[in-house]
Amino acid sequence: MKTIIEPFRIKSVERLKMTTEAQRKHLLKNAHYNVVLLNSDDVLIDLLTDSGTTAMSSEQWASLHLGDESYVRSPSYYKFVAAVQKYMPFKYVLPTHQGRPAERILASVVSQDGSIIPNNSHFDTTRANFSHAKATPIDLVIDEAKDPTSLYPFKGNMDIPKLALLLEKSQQNIPLIMLTITNNSVGGQPVSMANIRQTSELCKSFNIPLFFDACRFAENAYLIKRNEAEYQDVSIKSIVQEMFSYADGMTMSAKKDALVNTGGWLALNDDHWAEKAMDQLLLTEGFITYGGLAGRDLHAMALGIEEGIDEDYLKYRINSIEYLGNALDKVGIPVHKPFGGHAIYIDVEAMFSHIPVSAHPGQALNMALYEEAGIRACEISSVKLDNSAKQQNTSEKIIVRLAIPRRVYTKSHLDYIVEAFDNINRRKEQIQGLNMTLDAHPLRQYAAQFEPI
Numbered sequence: 001m002k003t004i005i006e007p008f009r010i011k012s013v014e015r016l017k018m019t020t021e022a023q024r025k026h027l028l029k030n031a032h033y034n035v036v037l038l039n040s041d042d043v044l045i046d047l048l049t050d051s052g053t054t055a056m057s058s059e060q061w062a063s064l065h066l067g068d069e070s071y072v073r074s075p076s077y078y079k080f081v082a083a084v085q086k087y088m089p090f091k092y093v094l095p096t097h098q099g100r101p102a103e104r105i106l107a108s109v110v111s112q113d114g115s116i117i118p119n120n121s122h123f124d125t126t127r128a129n130f131s132h133a134k135a136t137p138i139d140l141v142i143d144e145a146k147d148p149t150s151l152y153p154f155k156g157n158m159d160i161p162k163l164a165l166l167l168e169k170s171q172q173n174i175p176l177i178m179l180t181i182t183n184n185s186v187g188g189q190p191v192s193m194a195n196i197r198q199t200s201e202l203c204k205s206f207n208i209p210l211f212f213d214a215c216r217f218a219e220n221a222y223l224i225k226r227n228e229a230e231y232q233d234v235s236i237k238s239i240v241q242e243m244f245s246y247a248d249g250m251t252m253s254a255k256k257d258a259l260v261n262t263g264g265w266l267a268l269n270d271d272h273w274a275e276k277a278m279d280q281l282l283l284t285e286g287f288i289t290y291g292g293l294a295g296r297d298l299h300a301m302a303l304g305i306e307e308g309i310d311e312d313y314l315k316y317r318i319n320s321i322e323y324l325g326n327a328l329d330k331v332g333i334p335v336h337k338p339f340g341g342h343a344i345y346i347d348v349e350a351m352f353s354h355i356p357v358s359a360h361p362g363q364a365l366n367m368a369l370y371e372e373a374g375i376r377a378c379e380i381s382s383v384k385l386d387n388s389a390k391q392q393n394t395s396e397k398i399i400v401r402l403a404i405p406r407r408v409y410t411k412s413h414l415d416y417i418v419e420a421f422d423n424i425n426r427r428k429e430q431i432q433g434l435n436m437t438l439d440a441h442p443l444r445q446y447a448a449q450f451e452p453i
């Protein structure tokens with residue numbers, strides 16, 4: 001069979017509140033023309049993020065009842081640690097309530113004034129956490145990532161020569177090197193196994209540990225299998241194990257590829273760093289065997305790790321992203337290619353070339369999507385990034401991201417998104433920009449207010 005179906009059936013449904021265009025216009029006005037200020041039950045299809053928006057499986061829901069809520073050393077913790085260490089064999093595994101506390105703890109443990117933290121591309125929260133710990137985050141992604149016309153299949157890769165140069169110059173200021181897989185900031189682009197291996201070899205030659213920001217490790221593994229010749233006949237599980245064999249630690253937001261609504265972890269080998277990290281965990285998150293989570297959350301994560309690397313699930317996942325990207329491409333929407341793991345990225349400056357950047361074309365597209373069809377997307381760039389991040393940003397282009405929640409929407413929802421884009425594209429000359437009336441730095445994208453020009 002050629003048709004790739006959702007490898008699940010639906011047992012429990014969540015009703016969507018249907019709205020009319022007139023209602024949506026009114027709701028937008030009340031939300032000061034910022035879709036982030038809309039209540040989520042007024043949104044029909046929510047593509048703001050793929051984080052924590054996953055539909056858990058019946059097995060995961062059933063496992064919640066097995067969660068042991070003892071304060072320390074509950075069986076749920078050991079089940080979780082065993083599930084992580086099966087694929088990510090780090091000595092210490094510290095649960096956290098999501099990705100950023102793991103980043104904050106790691107940053108506070110390894111950084112000092114003057115530290116430099118290279119990454120292929122830092123995600124906003126890793127950048128912010130290292131900056132907060134007085135370190136300087138640096139992005140060293142390959143040049144292909146900045147070229148929207150490049151079809152290179154691993155645009156998330158680390159630029160090895162640039163990393164080597166930096167290491168030669170500043171070795172003593174670099175406590176660790178990070179690799180974000182997949183690379184969210186440049187379009188959810190994967191990192192190849194060859195690049196992971198080369199980065200690891202370079203790190204070893206300078207005796208500097210390599211840490212993964214591994215939120216979307218499973219999607220990365222699938223893209224390695226699909227696009228890297230030597231891995232076509234290797235199982236996803238073996239690919240995942242090989243990926244992590246090159247690392248010395250990781251931060252994880254389980255809200256993505258571990259298929260849960262909340263959770264994360266920090267894992268590492270270094271005894272001294274682990275001791276300091278556990279002190280931090282105790283101080284602000286909770287005891288080291290629950291880190292701010294309930295026992296039941298640890299159960300759901302343990303199962304989510306296995307379900308997230310299931311080949312049938314990943315095949316459906318990556319193919320549905322590609323289906324959406326190809327369909328948008330077909331109706332003339334400028335989409336970033338090749339399609340990455342978790343989202344489709346729209347080149348807004350190309351789509352709305354009649355709206356100057358100062359009039360927030362990304363917000364204008366967000367408005368149009370909501371007005372037309374009740375769809376909420378996310379602008380990443382001019383509004384989201386603060387000025388310091390912008391200087392470091394690998395792409396200063398205005399992008400709207402359509403992040404696809406896992407196992408939530410069906411193919412007809414994707415067709416609906418495509419129709420909305422097609423309709424907007426046909427009347428795009430009538431769509432105007434917006435003025436920002438309230439600039440709410442530093443949480444600009446969550447609180448800024450606009451009005452139509």
Ligand code: F0G
Nearest residue numbers: 049051098099100123125184213215253
């Ligand atoms: N690293 C990456 C690459 C991420 O994409 C995210 C979150 C985090 C770290 C932080 O994890 O949210 O659990 O604290 N990304 C979400 C997004 C918010 O929409 O891309 P968190």
